[in-house]
Amino acid sequence: xxxxxxxxxxxxxxxxxxxxxxxxxxxxxxxxxxxxxxxxxxxxxxxxxxxxxxxxxxxxxxxxxxxxxxxxxxxxxxxxxxxxxxxxxxxxxxxxxxxxxxxxxxxxxxxxxxxxxxxxxxxxxxxxxxxxxxxxxxxxxxxxxxxxxxxxxxxxxxxxxxxxxxxxxxxxxxxxxxxxxxxxxxxxxxxxxxxxxxxxxxxxxxxxxxxxxxxxxxxxxxxxxxxxxxxxxxxxxxxxxxxxxxxxxxxxxxxxxxxxxxxxxxxxxxxxxxxxxxxxxxxxxxxxxxxxxxxxxxxxxxxxxxxxxxxxxxxxxxxxxxxxxxxxxxxxxxxxxxxxxxxxxxxxxxxxxxxxxxxxxxxxxxxxxxxxxxxxxxxxxxxxxxxxxxxxxxxxxxxxxxxxxxxxxxxxxxxxxxxxxxxxxxxxxxxxxxxxxx
Numbered sequence: 001x002x003x004x005x006x007x008x009x010x011x012x013x014x015x016x017x018x019x020x021x022x023x024x025x026x027x028x029x030x031x032x033x034x035x036x037x038x039x040x041x042x043x044x045x046x047x048x049x050x051x052x053x054x055x056x057x058x059x060x061x062x063x064x065x066x067x068x069x070x071x072x073x074x075x076x077x078x079x080x081x082x083x084x085x086x087x088x089x090x091x092x093x094x095x096x097x098x099x100x101x102x103x104x105x106x107x108x109x110x111x112x113x114x115x116x117x118x119x120x121x122x123x124x125x126x127x128x129x130x131x132x133x134x135x136x137x138x139x140x141x142x143x144x145x146x147x148x149x150x151x152x153x154x155x156x157x158x159x160x161x162x163x164x165x166x167x168x169x170x171x172x173x174x175x176x177x178x179x180x181x182x183x184x185x186x187x188x189x190x191x192x193x194x195x196x197x198x199x200x201x202x203x204x205x206x207x208x209x210x211x212x213x214x215x216x217x218x219x220x221x222x223x224x225x226x227x228x229x230x231x232x233x234x235x236x237x238x239x240x241x242x243x244x245x246x247x248x249x250x251x252x253x254x255x256x257x258x259x260x261x262x263x264x265x266x267x268x269x270x271x272x273x274x275x276x277x278x279x280x281x282x283x284x285x286x287x288x289x290x291x292x293x294x295x296x297x298x299x300x301x302x303x304x305x306x307x308x309x310x311x312x313x314x315x316x317x318x319x320x321x322x323x324x325x326x327x328x329x330x331x332x333x334x335x336x337x338x339x340x341x342x343x344x345x346x347x348x349x350x351x352x353x354x355x356x357x358x359x360x361x362x363x364x365x366x367x368x369x370x371x372x373x374x375x376x377x378x379x380x381x382x383x384x385x386x387x388x389x390x391x392x393x394x395x396x397x398x399x400x401x402x403x404x405x406x407x408x409x410x411x412x413x414x415x416x417x418x419x420x421x422x423x424x425x426x427x428x429x430x431x432x433x434x435x436x437x438x
Contacts (some may be wrong), residue, residue: 042202059200069097079109082277099177113152123150128220136217219249227254245287335411353388364421367413
């Protein structure tokens with residue numbers, strides 16, 4: 001995609017409000033043409049072009065290839081270095097990735113690394129904080145101020161001859177692999193030149209574009225956050241189905257949080273940082289990109305498939321579960337905390353019980369059971385017999401071993417703490433009367 005650099009000392013157009021007189025200056029016309037104008041033209045042409053079965057099958061196959069060029073190539077190979085690929089696979093991915101018409105490898109990976117490094121901040125090139133549609137495609141349609149973009153290291157990409165070749169010849173790459181090649185296959189294969197151009201060419205790359213854009217928008221808006229909720233990325237099967245497995249975005253961002261830091265300095269080697277060639281870590285989750293990379297490894301076309309340590313993945317999952325539990329726990333009534341209860345002498349506890357208050361001591365804590373006497377499952381007599389006494393043994397198995405629910409309910413009745421604890425005070429009181437304790 002194209003970029004616009006401002007003249008020295010001149011205010012960038014993005015800093016000016018959009019008006020009837022300058023709206024066209026805000027538009028990045030190259031990007032707008034490739035992701036809006038040409039696709040709309042393809043939709044119009046489809047009304048006048050018969051869709052043949054072979055062309056439809058070819059369009060679906062090429063959709064998968066070009067989508068893979070972005071997910072397995074642009075994303076997991078070049079942007080994140082999550083595996084290594086031989087020259088044949090790199091050339092294939094560079095060509096079909098260009099056929100997705102989403103920018104060169106160098107441009108795409110640079111933006112994506114910045115997205116990970118500066119997620120949800122002003123330096124994130126397609127931050128969802130600016131709106132769902134902005135993160136989906138408006139960040140490309142409107143000219144962006146280069147002064148606000150987050151910078152990352154792409155020195156490794158500049159040293160890859162395949163990346164350099166594709167970037168230098170990107171215009172020819174998207175023209176040929178985006179439109180001419182799918183048209184040639186359909187035309188030479190079964191004589192459907194127009195259908196090949198419209199369906200396997202224009203409409204096919206339009207759908208690939210929109211699917212990929214969903215990773216920037218939908219994957220930051222729809223779904224769960226099983227690993228971290230400090231940023232917007234989310235996991236959802238719908239996004240995974242749309243994006244050839246890229247929908248498990250919360251996991252992806254959590255793993256790449258460390259990895260993206262590798263590109264803040266030229267002195268750091270990205271291959272030494274933790275990464276993962278998978279987006280879906282469970283066998284049943286939809287991730288055809290992961291499966292494709294694994295097959296290439298079996299065929300000797302890919303190697304060094306990186307996986308983040310399973311122990312660290314589970315730690316992140318458990319920590320997030322604990323965080324959610326703590327949040328839920330904080331909304332429940334667990335009774336007055338023990339350190340906030342008044343400390344009461346044993347004799348005062350006895351005196352208040354005899355004055356008519358239904359107080360029971362259990363494990364050194366005084367509980368007011370007056371509202372529960374008639375509701376006690378064991379009957380009114382049993383709980384009444386414990387008033388003014390230490391009922392710890394009775395409650396904890398002397399009569400009945402109470403459930404967690406009973407313990408939780410009891411905690412909501414706390415009104416004080418016995419000074420020195422229940423049994424201690426009984427022993428002190430009895431022995432002081434006998435003159436054995438002073």
